[in-house]
Amino acid sequence: MADGSGPYDLVILGGGSGGYACALRAAELNLSVALIEKDKIGGTCLHRGCIPTKALLHSAEIADQARDSEVFGVRARFEGIDVPGVHAFKDKIVTRAWKGVQGLLKSRGVTVVEGSGRLTGPTSVQVEGADGTVTTVEGRHLVLATGGAPRSLPGLEIDGTQIITSDHALTLDRVPSSVIILGGGVIGVEFASIWRSFGAEVTIVEMLPHLVPLEEESSSKLLERAFRRRGIKSELGVRFESVKTTDTGVVVTLEGGKTLDAELLLVAVGRGPVSAGLGFEEAGVAVERGFVKVDGLCRTGVETISAVGDLIPTPQLAHVGFAEGILVAERVAGLNPVPIDYDGVPRVTYSDPEVASVGLTSTVARERGHDVVEAVYDLAGNPKSQILQTQGAVKVIAQKDGPVLGVHMVGSRVGELVTEGQLIYNWEALPSDLAQLIHAHPTQSEAMGEAMLVLAGKPLHVHN
Template sequence: ARSRKVSARLVKGVGLLMRQNGVEVIEGRATLCSPRAVEVALNDGGSRTVETRNVIVATGGTARTIPGIEPDGERVLTYRPAILRRELPQSAVIVGAGPIGMEFAHIWRTYGTSVTVVEMLPRVLPLEDAEVSAEVERAFRRRKVRVLTGTRVQRVERTEDGVRVTVTGEQGEQDLEADLTLIAIGVRPQSGGLGLEKLGVRTEHGYVVVDEMMRTSVEGVYAIGDVTGKMPLAHVASAQGILAVEYIAGEEPPPLDYKMMPRGVYCHPQVASFGLTTEEAVERGYEVRVGKFPFRANGKALGLGDYDGFVKIIADEASGEILGAHLVGPEVTELLPELVLARNWELTPDEIARTVHAHPTLGETLMEAAHAVFGKAIHI
């Protein structure tokens, strides 16, 4: 209930901002008639055509599903019905160990649900640094979350009491019984029915193709957010929107560097990262230095009683350039911005290390990890 109140408050706030800034909101289903006109089938009946000089497509994405396994909103769920669900399941099988799957596993397990996570790739959070993935998996196993990596879902059957999920992996074929299953394998674009094809807007696998200024293949038509397939994150969509509007207004904004975009996973322990992993940096030809500092050596983390995890900074040995950072531990999503800012302003680990950090704070781990890049960490 509280999450819905917070969401409603945020939505109301955005609506207020729209009104204060003279932005008209039309509720309905839109179709592009031309690059200069949008027809809207109004929610309250009738239609309206809006003429414009530029169009920004920001229709987002929706949950990706497994072919042959149709969600029903009750026993086979995707993330939206799962968020809105009022009853807590006694048991759940979560298909997909990406951010959505791991966040739901954390939430449900915290409230006492028996959780099994199934991931077809070799590790949880497969797009994160391998050491981060291993730390998260250890923490989840300690919390009695069953984790099955390298495992594929063969079928899902509805039973009298819930669902039966048949999977195959290292242990062969097995049936997993639960109250429900959550399909959490990512998002797909919502680009159908907009009239993009008739206008000649180029798409690939449903994603709208854009350049670095968010322009599509049709002049005057832009796209931002999940529908572009760049990075399915709210803050990325927001940055893309600002970029597109600034460009339309005649400014010359710098393009976004998607590899250096910050991202977070709100499970426990939290995960936050940006940039290259050690393996990626080596593959690109960098001579790398890695600084790593554990939270169990940090006074604030010990005082909080939450000290699993570490801060890891990856730097180029020759230039000192920060190539990436990977954090797992208490409130690391709040710590990451310092390192992103340092990277964007071309600070080196040495400059971070020489910046005095208040004690006792979790932020001291950033200073210590920066010291550790060159073997100078003090408290380990």
């Protein structure tokens, strides 16, 4: 283990998904590692993102099940949302995971340095502790993993009470009576789902023509239809113009002059990298629009510095951060990792219904010159989906006479199904091979098997 007398093999600035995964893998490969974190190990994902939002979404699902229990022949009463109880459940999950990560780092001999770090050269980081003490940590190689933060729009001031970000939403002490959500991407859609299940009136404003606009268009349309049934309103293809706060809430004006009023405005227009004022450019690191520029192996233009996670312009997903952190640790340790195929990374929106995908959309596949064939299997034909009372579909796109190029799903719990799609896409599997495989009955996974049977020319439980 390195101590004050010499440099660490690896110094990592930021203890979120990318940073701590890099630290764990590097320590496993017998590198001496220092991990610098100003807040809590686990970063956005563990404390302000993936884990707490999914806990809230599960509470929301339980609320819906209680309301709808008679559909299943069960007499339960829905008596409302105990907000402190919801937070206690969420915080228990987060705390347990946080302690788990801390224990892993300790057991592998990673030195955790608490404080705000700033580059002072290509191999040195200056750390200011909470008490104001300043130390310099030296590393033969540095990894930048400072993550991201909620963004706003020019002139749109976040006040933390009436105009809030997802960070504020996660600790809100009440269920708002009504919310306008600016942004129909993953974060906006998930909070819309939570608040609607908790009883709020919700309107999503999205300047692009569809919700979750990065997904297959048919998936977006299925989600929009499900949201309409749930009473979630949407203003699509329209730009936000301004917002005024009042004694009772907010008044939002859209282009064309239409106004909406609600108790809260959630600004969910995306997340930006945390890179300003950290000494990156001064150390020679190229930064563009706040993102650190890297090659396919997460190397910056400075030989001793790599960067991972939400700080670089790759998909802003915790599991991408994990993979990039592992890749950098292995490269620094002298192994020969291969670049990540970002198309092969699964993507999940955990709303009700969920939206999950891996691989290419049909639009991107055609843009890349593929001769595309498609199959859609409606979950209406899947008995387990009927039991769960969920609607949606599995859409598979493939190269004509070739491998599967993309899998796109909408429905309850499809996030748990996308792993099969990940294997199919990444192993360049053929529909004819997949059609030979037997799925357990009755499961939702059969929907994937049925779509493959369609592509293989031998549909089973498919009308028309």
